[in-house]
Each structure stands twice: as structure tokens, then as C-alpha cells.
Amino acid sequence: MAKNKKKNNTTQKTQDSAHKVKKQGNQSAASSSPLLFEPLTLRSVTFRNRIWLPPMDMYSAFAQDGKPTSFHYQHYVSRALGGFGAILTEATAVSPEGRISPYDLGLWNDDQIGAWSWIVDGIKQSGAIPAIQLNHAGRKGSSGCSGLGYINASVPPEAGGWQTVGATDTPYNNNFAPSRGLSTQEIQQIVDAFKNAALRARTAGFDMVEIHGAHGYLISQFLDPLINNRTDEYGGSFTNRIRFALEVADAVRGVWPDDLPVIMRISATDWAEGGWDIYQSVELAKALKKHGIDMIDVSTGGMISGVTIPSRPNYQVPFAQEIRSKADLPVTTVGLITKPKQAEKILEEGRADVVEIGRAALRDPYWPLRAAAKLGLDKHQAPYPVQYVRGAYGTRR
Numbered sequence: 001m002a003k004n005k006k007k008n009n010t011t012q013k014t015q016d017s018a019h020k021v022k023k024q025g026n027q028s029a030a031s032s033s034p035l036l037f038e039p040l041t042l043r044s045v046t047f048r049n050r051i052w053l054p055p056m057d058m059y060s061a062f063a064q065d066g067k068p069t070s071f072h073y074q075h076y077v078s079r080a081l082g083g084f085g086a087i088l089t090e091a092t093a094v095s096p097e098g099r100i101s102p103y104d105l106g107l108w109n110d111d112q113i114g115a116w117s118w119i120v121d122g123i124k125q126s127g128a129i130p131a132i133q134l135n136h137a138g139r140k141g142s143s144g145c146s147g148l149g150y151i152n153a154s155v156p157p158e159a160g161g162w163q164t165v166g167a168t169d170t171p172y173n174n175n176f177a178p179s180r181g182l183s184t185q186e187i188q189q190i191v192d193a194f195k196n197a198a199l200r201a202r203t204a205g206f207d208m209v210e211i212h213g214a215h216g217y218l219i220s221q222f223l224d225p226l227i228n229n230r231t232d233e234y235g236g237s238f239t240n241r242i243r244f245a246l247e248v249a250d251a252v253r254g255v256w257p258d259d260l261p262v263i264m265r266i267s268a269t270d271w272a273e274g275g276w277d278i279y280q281s282v283e284l285a286k287a288l289k290k291h292g293i294d295m296i297d298v299s300t301g302g303m304i305s306g307v308t309i310p311s312r313p314n315y316q317v318p319f320a321q322e323i324r325s326k327a328d329l330p331v332t333t334v335g336l337i338t339k340p341k342q343a344e345k346i347l348e349e350g351r352a353d354v355v356e357i358g359r360a361a362l363r364d365p366y367w368p369l370r371a372a373a374k375l376g377l378d379k380h381q382a383p384y385p386v387q388y389v390r391g392a393y394g395t396r397r
């Protein structure tokens, strides 16, 4: 990271921050406050800490109109009150066919903006940064979810399903209906849909966009050589397979304000022999950096059906660490990180810049407040809403 002296101001700020994590990692725990609670700045946006809520689809737009409801307000704002530095919303579709399930949220029309602004305001008032994950599900769209059924299978038209489009015609697995490979003209329409959804996200007040390039959804369908057998300029060579990801990055970056960050989530490996891997992920991250992407949210898997994923605590951290050091970009890490000391150690060892807490935050919206107490941070430094300080951990009366 130290070799990067000639960067523009924005990147330099981020680098400084990444350095800070590494440097402080060498100090004794007793002499410094927890790194999890160090602010982080990307472009002009300062996150109050490095504990972020990752995108988690709630599959709860039961009216099938893509609009968030009071459930979503409570879900996101309670976690902002719970002290998270950023709230990354669930996969939000850029077009109706881009939904994972019929109950996904969306930003494909202007009518959806108002319901989002209400949530964005609540998140901001609670001190967290609101970020939206924009997605096109491709061949994994029109699939089931809790509340609807058809889990890991296609939803039939009579239950709200649709003909999916993808990088190719091949379905995700035999439980899915065949997809329809996109023409180059349709690819451009989807690039435009990402751009328009980003514009709407800004109107709603979001400060950061995360492009969903992971988990076997459309962008990663183009990336993976085991999925993408196209013979045009979007298939074959590495340069061709990453073309769609870069076009989406350019389209979003092109309309997103220069002083606000755009990040991308990728699957660093598909866990399959001969498929998408960490080497290609590092090269993709380097390319994304040149296209104005400010951070990589490093996940894995979801691309190839039926592979074995060796999930255990920290199992995705080595991928984040590799991208951080080789592509020289800030990274988030995620996946079975549940304990404050575990999360703190990842930062102390300089393996990531941010830690995301997913399922553990579904059972404990106040995870950051509990972590602050566990790591010995004074309650006045912890991200308590002012109204809650009297109930801070350690308060006797």
C-alpha cells in the first residue's frame, strides 16, 4: 500500500485510512481504542466505524411492486440505531426481471423513490451511512423465497414468475427454467437500467452505491468461464468476460457524484475447478479501481450450483486480504464473523478495512453497541443514540 504516493486525493485518503488500520495493528490493544470504531473515509463520506450491515434480501415486498414498506423501515433503521457504520440495503433490482424473487425491492421506476427516501432519512438521522446494493439477478431471477416457497427453484408465472434473461440460456440448475441469453442491445439496456437506478438512488438520498457483482447474479454470470460461453465481445477471454462489469461500473460512476463512493461486491471464487478464482478477482479489482470503484466487498460462491463451500469462521477473510494487498484497494470482509474480538483481530492484522456482520445482526441489531462494551470502548465514544446512553452497557443506575 505504501508505494501509492501519486494517487488522487480521494484514493490517497482511503489509502491513509487503510494504512492506519495496519499501523495501529502493531500497537498493543491496551494503548489504542478498538479499530472497529475508527472512522473510515471514502471520497468525501466518513463512516463512523468499520462495522457495516451487509446486504441481506428480506424478500418482503409482498405487493410485488418493489417498494419498501414499514417492515423495511424498522429493519434498517433499528440497525442504524444499533450503531452500524453503514447500512447496505438488500439486493435492489434495476428492472422487474432483475429481481431475485417476486418479493424483491426495486428502483426501476420513479414511484419507488419516495418509499426509499423515508428509510434513507431514518438511517441518516441515526448516524449511519445509507448505501444501496443494485442488482440484476439474470438467470437466478424469478426464484423462490421464504414466504412464497419455490426455494432454490423457479417460480411459475401463475405465482408471479417470469422468463429470465442471462449471460446464456443455461439455467442455474435443473430446478430452474431455462434462461434466455441476452443480445448485445439488451445488455446495453441493462447497463442503462443500472445507471437510471443509481440516479433514483441519489434522488432518494443514498450516499453510496454497491453494485452487486457476486453470488451468480447477472454480472458474475458474465465473469465466470464455467457459465459464460458466449462467442461475442462479452465472452471468451478475461477481457471480454469482465466487459459487462466494467460497463456497469462506468455507467453508475458516470452519474454518481464525484465526491461519493461506488463500491462493488464480488465473489472472489466460485469454489469450482477451472472457474472464477482469486487470481481473476485480483485482476478484476485492479481494473475496477481504474474505473473509479472505491472499495471491493469480498464474498464468495453462489455462481455454480452444487459446489462444496468450506464455510467456517473467517473463511472468506483470506480472499479479502489478497485483494486488499494485490489490488491495493480497501476491502470489506464478511462471512461467519460473529464475535467482537474476532472482528477486531481481522482489522488488527490488516486483513480488511471493514468487517460486515450479517446473520448475527439479524438476531442482534445492537451488535456494534455490544462490541463496543466488550472491547472496552467508553460509552461516550460508542455509537449510542443520545436517547439510549442512559441504558449503555455498564450503566448501573
Ligand SMILES: Cc1cc2nc3c(=O)[nH]c(=O)nc-3n(C[C@H](O)[C@H](O)[C@H](O)COP(=O)(O)O)c2cc1C
Pocket (backbone or CB within 6 Å): 054, 055, 056, 057, 058, 090, 091, 133, 212, 214, 215, 265, 299, 334, 335, 336, 337, 356, 357, 358, 359, 360
Ligand atoms: C437472509 C439473507 C439474505 C441475503 N441477501 C443478500 C443480498 O441481497 N445481497 C448480497 O450480496 N448478499 C446477501 N446475503 C449474504 C450476506 O450479505 C452475507 O454475505 C452472508 O450472510 C455471510 O455473512 P454472515 O455470516 O455474517 O451472515 C444474504 C444473506 C442472508 C442470510
